[in-house]
Amino acid sequence: MPRLTIWMVRTALIHLAIGFTLGALLLAQRGMALSTMIPRLRPAHVELLLLGWTVQLAMGVAFWILPRFRSGAERGDERPAWLAYGLLNAGVVSVALGGAGFAWAGLQFWGRCAEAVAAGAFAVHAWPRVKPFG
Amino acid sequence: MPPLTRWFVKAALVYFIGALLLGILLQAEPVRALPALQVAWPTYVHILVVGWLTQLIFGVAFWLFPRYSAERPRGSERLGWATFALINVGLVLRVVAEPLAGLGYRVGVMLVASAVAQFLAGMAFVANTWPRLRER
Numbered sequence: 001m002p003r004l005t006i007w008m009v010r011t012a013l014i015h016l017a018i019g020f021t022l023g024a025l026l027l028a029q030r031g032m033a034l035s036t037m038i039p040r041l042r043p044a045h046v047e048l049l050l051l052g053w054t055v056q057l058a059m060g061v062a063f064w065i066l067p068r069f070r071s072g073a074e075r076g077d078e079r080p081a082w083l084a085y086g087l088l089n090a091g092v093v094s095v096a097l098g099g100a101g102f103a104w105a106g107l108q109f110w111g112r113c114a115e116a117v118a119a120g121a122f123a124v125h126a127w128p129r130v131k132p133f134g
Numbered sequence: 135m136p137p138l139t140r141w142f143v144k145a146a147l148v149y150f151i152g153a154l155l156l157g158i159l160l161q162a163e164p165v166r167a168l169p170a171l172q173v174a175w176p177t178y179v180h181i182l183v184v185g186w187l188t189q190l191i192f193g194v195a196f197w198l199f200p201r202y203s204a205e206r207p208r209g210s211e212r213l214g215w216a217t218f219a220l221i222n223v224g225l226v227l228r229v230v231a232e233p234l235a236g237l238g239y240r241v242g243v244m245l246v247a248s249a250v251a252q253f254l255a256g257m258a259f260v261a262n263t264w265p266r267l268r269e270r
Contacts, residue, residue, distance in 0.1 A: 001200050006267045013260045020256030024249040027228065030235060031245030049183075057191065 001064055004081055008060030011089060015052025019045055043099030051115060052092040059084065059122055066129040076128055084122035091115035135197055138214045142193025145222060149185025153178060173236025177229055184252070185225050192217060192259055199266045213262040217255050224251030 022045040029038040063081055068074040075081075094111030097103040135143075156178050159165055166172070196214055201207035208214065227248035231241040 001267060001269060003269060006269065009267050010264065013264060016256055017260050020253055024253035027249035027252075028246045030232075031242035031249070054187065054191075 002075065004078060004085060005060045005064040008056050008063065008085055011085075012053050012056040012060060015048045015056065015092065019048035019053055022048065040100050044096035047092055047096045047099060051088065052096075056085075056088060056092075059088070062126060066126060067131055067133045068129070070134060077125065079125075080121040081125040084118040084125065087114045087118035087121065091118060136208065138208075138211065138218060139193040139197040141218055142189050142196065145218075146186050146189040146193065149181050149189065149225070153182040153186060156181065169237055170233045174233055177232045180225065180228060184221065189221060192221070195259075195263060199263060200268060202266050209262045209266055213258050217258040217262065220251045220255035220258065224248045224255060227251065 022041045025034065025038050026042060026045060028034060059081075063075070066075075069076055091111040091114035094103070094107045094114065096111075098105055098108035098111060156174065159171055160174060160178060196208055202209040225248070227244050231244035231248060234241045235245060
């Protein structure tokens with residue numbers, strides 16, 4: 001398993017753990033009143049589990065298993081994929097904090113921008129690897 | 135494919151079908167006007183995302199991620215089975231309790247139990263998967 005995949009999947013697991021924790025709090029809140037703050041966590045719950053966990057896991061596994069090159073670096077230029085990793089996580093954290101009201105609300109917009117650039121950077125890396133094996 | 139993965143994937147397929155059938159009911163006239171279905175949107179989303187998608191990922195990850203060791207290739211089988219049991223108990227409790235709560239029934243204990251079970255399932259999966267992520 002390549003280093004970037006390990007970083008992406010481990011970070012995805014962290015988002016999963018936090019996202020499940022927030023989800024449990026949101027559900028438990030409906031059974032017993034814990035805090036009026038908890039409903040504000042819903043956008044962060046969705047962001048962490050959808051982009052932080054699911055999307056990042058898919059990117060990490062794709063980086064691992066997409067066809068490799070016979071000559072040169074076996075996975076091609078890894079720099080755009082590392083950039084995607086950094087931007088995706090900066091975006092997820094920004095959107096989650098902004099959505100929960102723990103930071104400047106405009107942070108959500110810039111978080112979304114970071115996520116979009118991450119998608120582009122990952123596509124730049126992965127595009128040439130979408131080919132027959134060998 | 136290990137037995138636990140088969141259980142995860144088959145359970146996921148059941149939730150997949152169940153979620154999409156519920157999706158039809160949520161759009162179908164006149165049943166969509168039923169009180170129990172008017173509060174079923176969160177249940178539908180969680181059957182699809184937790185029951186199908188997350189459970190499929192858990193099962194395939196348990197199967198295909200790098201081996202932990204020659205003796206315990208998939209880490210703790212016990213923790214894996216605990217994940218399977220907890221996520222399904224938690225989700226079924228939610229599927230039963232959430233519409234009832236929306237209709238005004240007092241099912242707070244069931245909702246809290248569902249929350250705790252799903253939380254523990256997530257933590258168990260993370261604990262069992264983390265040590266398997268390493269360079270060969």
